[in-house]
Amino acid sequence: xxxxxxxxxxxxxxxxxxxxxxxxxxxxxxxxxxxxxxxxxxxxxxxxxxxxxxxxxxxxxxxxxxxxxxxxxxxxxxxxxxxxxxxxxxxxxxxxxxxxxxxxxxxxxxxxxxxxxxxxxxxxxxxxxxxxxxxxxxxxxxxxxxxxxxxxxxxxxxxxxxxxxxxxxxxxxxxxxxxxxxxxxxxxxxxxxxxxxxxxxxxxxxxxxxxxxxxxxxxxxxxxxxxxxxxxxxxxxxxxxxxxxxxxxxxxxxxxxxxxxxxxxxxxxxxxxxxxxxxxxxxxxxxxxxxxxxxxxxxxxxxxxxxx
Amino acid sequence: xxxxxxxxxxxxxxxxxxxxxxxxxxxxxxxxxxxxxxxxxxxxxxxxxxxxxxxxxxxxxxxxxxxxxxxxxxxxxxxxxxxxxxxxxxxxxxxxxxxxxxxxxxxxxxxxxxxxxxxxxxxxxxxxxxxxxxxxxxxxxxxxxxxxxxxxxxxxxxxxxxxxxxxxxxxxxxxxxxxxxxxxxxxxxxxxxxxxxxxxxxxxxxxxxxxxxxxxxxxxxxxxxxxxxxxxxxxxxxxxxxxxxxxxxxxxxxxxxxxxxxxxxxxxxxxxxxxxxxxxxxxxxxxxxxxxxxxxxxxxxxxxxxxx
Numbered sequence: 001x002x003x004x005x006x007x008x009x010x011x012x013x014x015x016x017x018x019x020x021x022x023x024x025x026x027x028x029x030x031x032x033x034x035x036x037x038x039x040x041x042x043x044x045x046x047x048x049x050x051x052x053x054x055x056x057x058x059x060x061x062x063x064x065x066x067x068x069x070x071x072x073x074x075x076x077x078x079x080x081x082x083x084x085x086x087x088x089x090x091x092x093x094x095x096x097x098x099x100x101x102x103x104x105x106x107x108x109x110x111x112x113x114x115x116x117x118x119x120x121x122x123x124x125x126x127x128x129x130x131x132x133x134x135x136x137x138x139x140x141x142x143x144x145x146x147x148x149x150x151x152x153x154x155x156x157x158x159x160x161x162x163x164x165x166x167x168x169x170x171x172x173x174x175x176x177x178x179x180x181x182x183x184x185x186x187x188x189x190x191x192x193x194x195x196x197x198x199x200x201x202x203x204x205x206x207x208x209x210x211x212x213x214x215x216x217x218x219x220x221x222x223x224x225x226x227x228x229x230x231x232x233x234x235x236x237x238x239x240x241x242x243x244x245x246x247x248x249x250x251x252x253x254x255x256x257x258x259x260x261x262x263x264x265x266x267x268x269x270x271x272x273x274x275x276x277x278x279x280x281x282x283x284x285x286x287x288x289x290x291x292x293x294x295x296x297x298x299x300x301x302x303x304x305x306x307x308x
Numbered sequence: 309x310x311x312x313x314x315x316x317x318x319x320x321x322x323x324x325x326x327x328x329x330x331x332x333x334x335x336x337x338x339x340x341x342x343x344x345x346x347x348x349x350x351x352x353x354x355x356x357x358x359x360x361x362x363x364x365x366x367x368x369x370x371x372x373x374x375x376x377x378x379x380x381x382x383x384x385x386x387x388x389x390x391x392x393x394x395x396x397x398x399x400x401x402x403x404x405x406x407x408x409x410x411x412x413x414x415x416x417x418x419x420x421x422x423x424x425x426x427x428x429x430x431x432x433x434x435x436x437x438x439x440x441x442x443x444x445x446x447x448x449x450x451x452x453x454x455x456x457x458x459x460x461x462x463x464x465x466x467x468x469x470x471x472x473x474x475x476x477x478x479x480x481x482x483x484x485x486x487x488x489x490x491x492x493x494x495x496x497x498x499x500x501x502x503x504x505x506x507x508x509x510x511x512x513x514x515x516x517x518x519x520x521x522x523x524x525x526x527x528x529x530x531x532x533x534x535x536x537x538x539x540x541x542x543x544x545x546x547x548x549x550x551x552x553x554x555x556x557x558x559x560x561x562x563x564x565x566x567x568x569x570x571x572x573x574x575x576x577x578x579x580x581x582x583x584x585x586x587x588x589x590x591x592x593x594x595x596x597x598x599x600x601x602x603x604x605x606x607x608x609x610x611x612x613x614x615x616x
Contacts, residue, residue, distance in 0.1 A: 148611075149609055149610070149611035150610075150611075151610060153610075154609075154610040154611040155611040156611075182609070183606075183609075184609035184610075184611050186567075186568055186571035186572050187530045187568070187572060188571070188572035188573055189571070189572075212602070213602065213606055214564065214567060214568075214602045214603050214606065214609065215526055215561070215564040215568075215601065215602035215603070216526055216564075216568050218523055218524055218526065218527040219526040219527040219529065219530045219568065221527065222495045222527045222530045222531060223530060248605065248606045249602065253523070256522065256523040256524075259494075259522060260494050260495070260522075260523075260524050260527065263494035263496070263497070264494050264495060264496035264497075265496055293523065294520070294521065294522045294523035294557065295522050295523070297556065298491075298521055298522065298556045301457055301462075301490070301491075301492035301522070302457070302458075302459060302461075302462040302492075303456075303457035303458075303462040303463040303464075303492050
């Protein structure tokens with residue numbers, strides 16, 4: 001029996017958040033539906049941030065409502081604070097991601113408070129979540145940004161990562177997501193960090209969020225697989241990344257990730273050829289945005305067979 | 309003590325062979341010198357093919373002569389047959405690569421004869437090499453093309469690869485180079501094949517030649533490292549690949565490979581920042597050729613430290 005791996009599409013959130021041009025809601029819905037049809041069963045569909053900061057997510061409620069109609073889909077959303085999480089819980093989002101940076105400087109730069117205050121906010125969030133009576137329990141993904149390095153601090157100590165992970169776990173995180181926010185990770189570091197986190201996480205699943213900024217995204221996936229990671233974030237066409245770095249690619253491309261995992265014999269439930277068609281749909285909807293990834297241009301190998 | 313890994317630059321051969329526009333010899337020499345200055349100690353500098361087929365290599369003798377002046381460099385060259393190998397031996401090239409395809413159809417398409425005849429030619433070559441008296445012994449790299457799949461046959465059986473490897477070894481190959489000629493490899497297949505080849509090769513070194521056609525190049529490097537491979541081919545800016553596949557990237561990029569290996573703690577002796585400058589030199593010399601790779605665009609991480 002092949003191992004199952006979950007591919008979580010994050011393009012609708014991480015891809016779109018840096019795209020200024022508003023993508024019409026019907027295109028977002030078309031994208032969501034098509035990825036579902038290609039076999040994707042987890043999707044981060046929006047971020048609950050104030051519209052004045054990111055107008056792209058002004059239709060977050062509609063996206064969530066649509067995603068909840070797809071019977072086997074687990075939609076998730078990013079929330080920067082308790083207010084956003086409360087909104088997501090009210091909408092019935094089953095999984096919500098809250099991010100704390102392992103780099104204090106990055107946390108300051110990003111949300112204008114130290115890491116410790118973000119951890120305090122996470123504890124408040126978990127406590128509010130735990131106190132909700134008569135509702136489906138919302139799962140909280142404890143995301144750790146700058147796990148593998150930081151553009152301000154450079155190296156980030158494994159001890160700093162472990163501190164954040166342990167606090168997230170003790171507060172009640174249902175999943176630990178380690179993010180290579182700035183694309184500094186290499187397979188040896190990924191192996192080191194995930195094997196430490198695995199000891200702390202026990203039965204709580206770990207997930208990986210790799211950017212492909214320096215071309216090591218899929219290599220890092222191989223290292224994380226070896227540490228037992230079975231949930232990977234990615235975005236179609238590698239959308240995302242940093243708008244201020246010319247030439248910088250974004251997330252690992254969902255279609256390339258699905259191809260590699262299936263070729264390796266993992267069961268993702270996802271059809272890479274179907275994803276190539278989703279990519280074409282997104283390309284038509286976002287004609288001015290650079291697309292990354294490889295199999296979208298060159299197709300699958302003639303030797304390719306779906307794992308199941 | 310960190311493990312040593314050899315990065316063999318093949319851009320002057322694999323990169324240039326598909327570029328129609330003749331690169332002036334002085335630029336090839338400048339490229340060669342600059343990579344040497346960045347720490348590269350093995351370089352495939354040309355192919356000994358008739359000039360009427362690939363005019364780009366009309367200055368092969370000059371390139372070899374220059375490369376031999378770099379005291380710590382081991383230059384190598386590709387030769388399609390005994391005639392080419394004899395020419396290389398006469399010029400004093402210390403390592404010559406001869407390629408046999410694990411796919412019979414590909415061998416036919418490429419050199420118009422079956423795999424068995426190419427193996428016969430390899431035995432003849434090795435025998436001529438062994439018979440040369442009073443000369444430095446030329447090393448023969450036995451290259452296996454289509455190791456991980458073939459655009460004509462699709463999957464290539466591990467048994468076919470092993471047959472070619474065993475014949476090359478018994479004829480006297482000094483290194484076994486497994487090539488993902490068409491970019492079909494994935495880390496699981498790479499691990500399977502290299503671990504089988506390792507058993508047959510014993511003390512004879514193995515090397516890997518990965519194309520990044522489907523984005524898995526560096527992921528395949530991670531898998532090969534786990535099997536004990538310590539020699540990797542790559543080309544600056546990822547030059548190479550297939551001129552007939554729009555969007556298809558070529559070899560893994562030397563600068564990205566060096567960055568990843570050094571970040572992982574392997575000692576390559578190569579300075580990735582120096583390679584970024586070589587890439588700029590090559591870009592100026594070949595302004596119309598697409599350049600690939602990542603760190604050439606985004607630079608090294610702030611967290612980067614050279615392994616030694």
